[in-house]
Amino acid sequence: MPYTPPPDLAGLSLAEIAELSASRQLPPIDEWDPPETDHSKMRIAADGKWYHDGGQITRPAMVRAFASLLRREEDKRYFLVTPHYKQEIEVEDAAFIAVDCKHIEDEVLAFRLNIDENVMPGPDYPLRAAGDADTPAIYLAFRHGCEARLDRSTWLQLAEIALQQGDGTNVTSQGETFSLSPE
Structure with missing residues (x-):
């Protein structure tokens, strides 16, 4: 059966992203x-x-x-x-790579991973800042304890969203605020 990639993240609404995520049937490995x-x-x-x-x-x-x-x-x-x-x-680092980001309706962030799945950070999937000021790294929690590291262009997209939301050091998604500054 041929694989049909999901539509471009930029063209999806919040409801469409949520529907795509919910429709993915996964084995019950837990x-x-x-x-x-x-x-x-x-x-x-x-x-x-x-x-x-x-x-x-x-x-x-x-x-x-x-x-x-x-x-x-x-x-x-x-x-x-x-x-x-x-x-x-x-x-070696994170199991997945976040390759795209979208800010939806000023309330939710959505990320596309290198495995064509979408993740919306929030209480269940927090963002985590690591590294240091010279080499920051942002990780997004994903299913089964795994994480996705934001690639450089996605990190820059997120930094621009942080500047739009405030002082550039935090982002908010699904009511949760995440620091982009490494601890």
Whole structure:
């Protein structure tokens, strides 16, 4: 079955983004607790590219499929989880990359991830500032304990929104205020 990418984030309304997010059917990996087996021989590089046994996974559909099985445990290790297997996967920085941002109706931010999924920061998906003043990094919480790091252009989009909302150091989404200054 061919994959149809979602529409451009800039052209979507808040209701359309919420509908796209809600319509995504994901496996119930939080309900699965198989025994840990061995390493998956997979790695997610800091730039968001996925690798298996040293070779890049170039099929976006495969990356999206694996992403739907990814979970970060309390010990900060990442696993691909199925009903019968749990294999560790190396993640160099964040599991995903936020590649676009939109400010909707002055109340909600929406981000598009490199796996063609949308996330709206708020109480369930907070933004986190890390790094330092010279090399800041903004992370967005995502499902199953994973995070998405904002790429440079998305970080700049967010900084512009912060300037529009106030002094440029905070942004608000779904009633939550998030600092863009590293701690």
